[in-house]
Amino acid sequence: MQLILHNYWRSSASYRVRIALGLKKLPWTYLSVHLIKDGGQQKAPGFRALNPMAQVPTLEIIEADGSHKYLSQSLPIIEYLDERFPEVRVLPADPYLRARARALAEIVNSGIQPLQNLSTTRKVTELGGDERAWVQHFMKPGLESFAASAADVAGEFAVGNAPTIADLALQPQLYSAHRFGVDFSHLPLLVALEKRYAAMPAFADAHPDRQPDANS
Amino acid sequence: MQLILHNYWRSSASYRVRIALGLKKLPWTYLSVHLIKDGGQQKAPGFRALNPMAQVPTLEIIEADGSHKYLSQSLPIIEYLDERFPEVRVLPADPYLRARARALAEIVNSGIQPLQNLSTTRKVTELGGDERAWVQHFMKPGLESFAASAADVAGEFAVGNAPTIADLALQPQLYSAHRFGVDFSHLPLLVALEKRYAAMPAFADAHPDRQPDANS
Structure with a gap:
């Protein structure tokens, strides 16, 4: 079995899946789909067929028998990885x-x-x-809602004391917050979580700047 | 155990959960959160605390011991209902x-x-x-992508021969398509699915026009 992630360094949905693959210590191959070059490589017929x-990411799974599976949408990809490779889980056991x-x-x-x-901000x-x-208008209340919604379930991570799908979504969003100048210093939970993530290899290795197509 | 759905007749995320409750034949109580009246009842501090x-919907669960649970976001609510009330499933068994x-x-x-x-179109x-x-610009390619993405898995429903979470998301989106004047007659799969849904009580009963706060 082989995993190929069709993705892009600065895509936050791609970033989520990279963290999941890292936490689960799964070997995988980086395949860059450049969202700017060539008028957006994601619009090429070959990628659109998948x-x-x-949109990135798409996870390509090459099974032992040589057959290929393709999965899109970051959260469903993460759920699938969690079901198929449950040694390290990112969905809490409690329903x-x-x-x-x-x-x-x-x-x-x-x-x-x-x-x-990008397709929204262009319009x-x-x-x-x-x-x-525009981005700030939506991101600031969104991050505040995340912090308020996590208040009664957070521990060392957003839900309890181990990283979950909530953290996999949050870290890329905090990266975007810096990029778009959205201050979240008034949300101590998010500040603490960002610090915790930065100390973990799976989060650090998934960072946009560390990807092969970074800043290209 | 008692289920109370805080929702709004025309909210498509609410509509998805109503279909799930109907398919599972769960008794539930309708609690209207009017998104227009009073400047938007969803912005009232009481609702914001939940x-x-x-945003609607929020599902309130009153357990047999009198304790209350609250769940937000339509797809996670549907996943929770599917895990807790698995007699009728809306997530396929195959991973x-x-x-x-x-x-x-x-x-x-x-x-x-x-x-x-509403919060987007207002801006x-x-x-x-x-x-x-604006809405048409995003909805038309979205529906086309849905049809293309379902092509290899659709049967009588979007995935296979029983309704799944994909159908629960699609039906309210087709309702919105009519509302916003987005033609999808060139997508035979969606036309056929809409017809199939209309014949099913769980879908029909969940329709916005049949809700207690309809057109109010």
Whole structure:
């Protein structure tokens, strides 16, 4: 079995899956889909055939028998990895906490990230809007909601004392917060979590700057 | 045990959960959170305490011992219901098909819906943009991607021959397509699925027009 992640250094959805692969210590291959070069390589027919939304990441799984599987959408990819490689889990064992971790991940995945997506901000710019102001408008309350929603379940991590899918969603969002100038210093939980993540190899190795196509 | 769904008739995320409750034949209570009245009842401090994102739906679970649990975000709510009440399942049993169903649901949940959200279209209007044109710009390719992504797994439903979380996400999105004037008659799979859903009580009963706060 072989894992190939079609992804992009600065894509926050890609970043989430990279952290999951790292925590699970799975060997995988980096395949860059450059979102800017060639007018966006994700729009090429070859990639669209694997991923009709023309978005990264897509996980390609080459099974022992040579057959290929393709999976898109970061959270479903992470759920699949968690079911198939359960030695290190990123979904809590308790059903209610599992739901809470998923809900926190969705605050980022559907509540913040789609509004900062390149395809969204390009339309905002076309309308004469300011990309940075637009992103800040959605990201600040989103991060505040994440912190408030995690308040009663957080421990050393966003849910309990081990990293979960909620942390995998949060770290890339905090990276974006710095990039878009969204201050979250008034949210001590997020500040503490970011510090904790930075000390972990799986999070550090998944950082955009460490990817082969970084700054290219 | 008692289930109370804090929701709104026209909210597509609420609509998804209503279909799940119906398919599972679970008794539940409708609690309206009116997104327009009173400047948006979802912004009231009482509701925000349950749901810091100030979004519907929130599922309230009153356990036999009188304790209350609250869950937000439609897809995690549906996953929780599927784990707790597995007699009728909306997640496929096969791990790969389960991932594919989740990915289809995410095309709607994170790929389309956040762009048509009231909080998004209000900002678009503020920028002088046309709400309808904006929504159409994102919804049309989103629906096309859904159809293309489902092509190799669809049967009588979006994934196989029983309704899954992918159908629970699709039906409300098709309702929105009519509302925003997005034509999908060139996508025979979606046309066929919509017809199939309409014939099922769980889908019909969950329709916005049938809710107690409809058109209020």
